[in-house]
Amino acid sequence: MKVQLKIQRFDPATQDKPVWGNYVAEVEDNGRVLDALHYVKWYLDGTLALRRSCGHGVCGSDAMVINGVNRLACKVLCKTLDQPVTVEPIRGLKVEKDLIVDMEPFFAGYRAVQPWLVPDDTDPGGRERLQSPEERARYDDTTKCILCAACTTSCPIFWGDDTYVGPAAIVNAHRFIFDSRDAGDRERLEILSAREGAFRCRTTFNCTEACPRGIKVTEAIQEVKRTILYRKV
Amino acid sequence: MSPAAGKTEPYHKTRYKGGGGMWSWILHRGTGLMVLGFLFLHILDTSLIGFGKHHYDTFVNIYKTAWFRPLEVLLIGAVIYHSMNGLRVILVDFWDRGVRYERQLSVAVNVVSLVMFVPSAFIMLKPIF
Numbered sequence: 328m329k330v331q332l333k334i335q336r337f338d339p340a341t342q343d344k345p346v347w348g349n350y351v352a353e354v355e356d357n358g359r360v361l362d363a364l365h366y367v368k369w370y371l372d373g374t375l376a377l378r379r380s381c382g383h384g385v386c387g388s389d390a391m392v393i394n395g396v397n398r399l400a401c402k403v404l405c406k407t408l409d410q411p412v413t414v415e416p417i418r419g420l421k422v423e424k425d426l427i428v429d430m431e432p433f434f435a436g437y438r439a440v441q442p443w444l445v446p447d448d449t450d451p452g453g454r455e456r457l458q459s460p461e462e463r464a465r466y467d468d469t470t471k472c473i474l475c476a477a478c479t480t481s482c483p484i485f486w487g488d489d490t491y492v493g494p495a496a497i498v499n500a501h502r503f504i505f506d507s508r509d510a511g512d513r514e515r516l517e518i519l520s521a522r523e524g525a526f527r528c529r530t531t532f533n534c535t536e537a538c539p540r541g542i543k544v545t546e547a548i549q550e551v552k553r554t555i556l557y558r559k560v
Numbered sequence: 561m562s563p564a565a566g567k568t569e570p571y572h573k574t575r576y577k578g579g580g581g582m583w584s585w586i587l588h589r590g591t592g593l594m595v596l597g598f599l600f601l602h603i604l605d606t607s608l609i610g611f612g613k614h615h616y617d618t619f620v621n622i623y624k625t626a627w628f629r630p631l632e633v634l635l636i637g638a639v640i641y642h643s644m645n646g647l648r649v650i651l652v653d654f655w656d657r658g659v660r661y662e663r664q665l666s667v668a669v670n671v672v673s674l675v676m677f678v679p680s681a682f683i684m685l686k687p688i689f
């Protein structure tokens with residue numbers, strides 16, 4: 328099938344403002360937006376810049392604004408979209424070229440919450456730290472994050488202020504805060520109760536709607552907020 | 561090769577198609593600012609009494625003119641929406657199942673706001689018609 332595309336083209340080194348580039352791509356009937364973008368890059372205009380890696384919804388490289396909402400280009404079928412399909416870079420981050428943005432403020436927020444397991448002082452005696460299936464289930468939803476930034480860059484608060492740690496960072500903090508083996512809560516909750524932390528969230532639910540992994544992002548954020556309020560970890 | 565390939569045109573950012581949650585957030589901000597704006601106006605008009613009854617009366621008479629009515633109706637609408645939506649936000653923040661009922665709560669806010677607003681608007685606008 329033919330897919331009409333309008334892609335935001337912008338090279339800050341040579342242009343002062345972006346333009347729409349119009350293209351018609353040829354993809355299979357079940358072709359995804361990523362296939363259409365490949366067609367453009369491979370056969371029509373090799374200067375188009377985009378990020379992608381796995382091509383199968385696992386690596387989180389190709390979040391973009393597709394027809395006005397954040398989606399992974401590798402997960403959206405062209406046949407489900409109104410044409411022309413508009414493709415823009417995710418918002419709130421500086422565009423480096425075309426669909427590629429500077430992800431640093433996003434990863435700065437991620438690093439800020441210390442997204443690794445902080446063990447307590449007990450010595451497991453050279454063995455693994457055991458956990459019951461129920462304890463594992465407590466944070467299952469937030470383990471699924473692939474750090475694609477679709478949630479954070481759909482958030483109106485983040486658009487206005489990229490020092491807000493953003494939904495993805497809070498999701499990844501949640502993954503450890505509710506892990507029974509983790510002992511780093513105090514510090515994480517401290518960071519998340521700061522001005523740029525969880526309470527910047529105004530529950531617009533854009534993040535939950537945008538997450539390609541179906542993570543209940545807003546719910547996770549609210550759980551973190553209440554944990555900060557009541558310290559009931 | 562397609563004929564349209566490579567043709568460019570001026571770029572206008574598309575509007576992000578957020579859901580109901582985003583709109584209620586925008587409305588909450590907007591109505592909040594309206595109420596705040598009125599509050600400032602109100603501080604201004606009451607403080608005029610310090611400069612004499614005459615000044616105060618002139619100002620208050622503006623409020624009584626017919627064209628001011630629709631603005632007051634808007635104000636009451638803003639107060640109603642802001643307070644009802646505020647209750648929803650409190651529930652979503654503090655009630656641990658609030659998030660799951662987000663849709664229903666939003667519908668409830670809109671319905672209750674309308675039910676309160678329509679008769680108030682009617683009562684307020686009736687005298688000027």
Ligand code: SF4
Pocket residue numbers: 387471472473474475476477478479494495498537538539540541542544
């Ligand atoms: S929570 Fe979802 S949308 Fe956000 S970064 Fe992780 S996978 Fe992407």
Ligand code: FES
Pocket residue numbers: 379380381382383384385386387388389390399400401402
């Ligand atoms: S390319 Fe890896 S998630 Fe889309």
